[in-house]
Amino acid sequence: MSRDHDLPEVLGRRLLLRGAVAAGALTAASAVPGVAHAAVPAAPPKAAPYVNPLVQQRADPHIHRHTDGHYYFTATAPEYDRIILRRSRTLNGLSTADESVIWRARETGDMGAHIWAPELHRIGGKWYIYFAAAPAEDVWRIRIWVLENSHPNPFKGTWVEKGQVKTAWETFSLDATTFTHRGTRYLCWAQHEPGMDNNTALFLSEMANPWTLTGPQIRLTTPEYDWECIGYKVNEGPYALKRNGRIFLTYSASATDHHYCVGMLTADADSDLMDPATWSKSPTPVFTTNDTTKQYGPGHNCFTVAEDGRTDVLVYHARQYKDIVGDPLNDPNRHTRIQKLGWNPDGTPNFGIPVADTAADTTAGTVKGSV
Incomplete structure (x- = not known):
């Protein structure tokens, strides 16, 4: 993997011109780190159809669109033993x-097993990764951990282990995400609450x-409907x-x-x-699962925006199949996928259905699919 991951010292002229057209969009996106935003409408070229699956055998995907013009991708590897990172100037390029x-x-002790669901965030001029991990000797004692990197390029510098995020209880916890609203930073995560039947x-x-x-x-929500249980x-x-x-x-x-x-909560x-x-x-x-498009168990989503700076992407x-032999956690074929996120007239998101796999057009040398 000998790619040069240096970030450009100065933004290219084309990127600067594009940024000038959509300056309001970039300002809005950077004002609330960790929360996806749409940009000010412009007149972008039509995006290429998305390739699906985007990244094979990568579950719990997280894509961060940074102000350097790159998309940064991380996800759970099926071996549950490492944190990976990719980057590209286009979403399809992440493939x-x-x-x-x-x-x-680690080989022993904390952060030695079940390395799950990393998320990459840029906060206060530094990079942070939130992820779940357990001790090598007690693999279901899963907790939330944080890494920090002060280098402007997350592929360089040193990732420092900042430690465990301490919550109210020492119980099974994972899947942390962070966002800001009106100047306040929040952490949202999943955890087992003592005494609760879930x-x-x-x-x-x-x-x-x-x-x-x-x-x-x-507590924001607990499993209560049949589809959550x-x-x-x-x-x-x-x-x-x-x-x-x-x-x-x-x-x-x-x-x-x-x-x-996928379920959803809404707040004013x-x-x-x-x-x-x-x-x-x-x-x-x-x-939800869709038999027609043959996509099963869609979930652990995040949001980003397309290259046009305004189209929301799920x-x-x-x-790609329904029947699994053994524990689903041992099946490696949860693939990262992307598709356009729609909006209803009442201002709520319209997720649609998980789109079918794209089909390679070998005669034209292109990929057919739906955005």
Whole structure:
């Protein structure tokens, strides 16, 4: 993997001109780190059809679009033993981009097993990765951990282990994501609450710094509907999208087989996010398995924007088959996928259905598919 990962010292003229046209969009996107934003409408060229699967055998995907003009990709590797990173100037380019291992699990002790669901965030001029891990000797004692890199290029510098994110309980916890709203940084994550009859619920807390919660932590949602409780009672994998005067918080539910699906919470942007009553929960899943397109167990999503700077893109993983032999966690074929996110007339997101795999057109040397 001998790619030169140096970031450009000066932005290219073309990128600067494009940035001038969409300056308002870039300003809005950088104002709220960790939350996907759409940009000010422009007149971009039509994007190429998305390639799906985008990245094979990479689950729990996270794509960060940075101000340097690159998309940065990380995800869970099926061996659960490392954190990987790719980058490209286009979303489709992530499919063939060189992949670097930026951190490996320890051989013993904490952070030695079940390296799950990394997310890459740029906060205060530094890079941070949130991920789940367990001790090598106690592989289900999973907790949330943080890495920090002060180098402007996340492929360079040193990733420093900042330690465990300490929550109210020492219980199974994972899938941390962070976002800011009105100058306050929040962490949202999944955890088992002592005394509750579930596997995980979702919690929210304000943060003192990128690895420390201020408390209190509030419970946003717990598995209650039938579609959230198939195989396991799970709410996990949260991610925030701010738009149309609201904050939409997606999450995943049920076991990680074909029952896995996406639910959604909604809060008014003017409300107190630390008041549980602020958040309303959709009674049905917003994104589910589809037999027609042959996509099973779509979930653990995030959001980014297309190269035009304004089109919202849904990022998620899914399998291409329904039947799994043994534990779904041992099946490596959860692939990263992307598709355009639509919007309803009432300002709520329209997820549609997971699109079918793209088909290679060998005669034309192109890829056919739907954006």
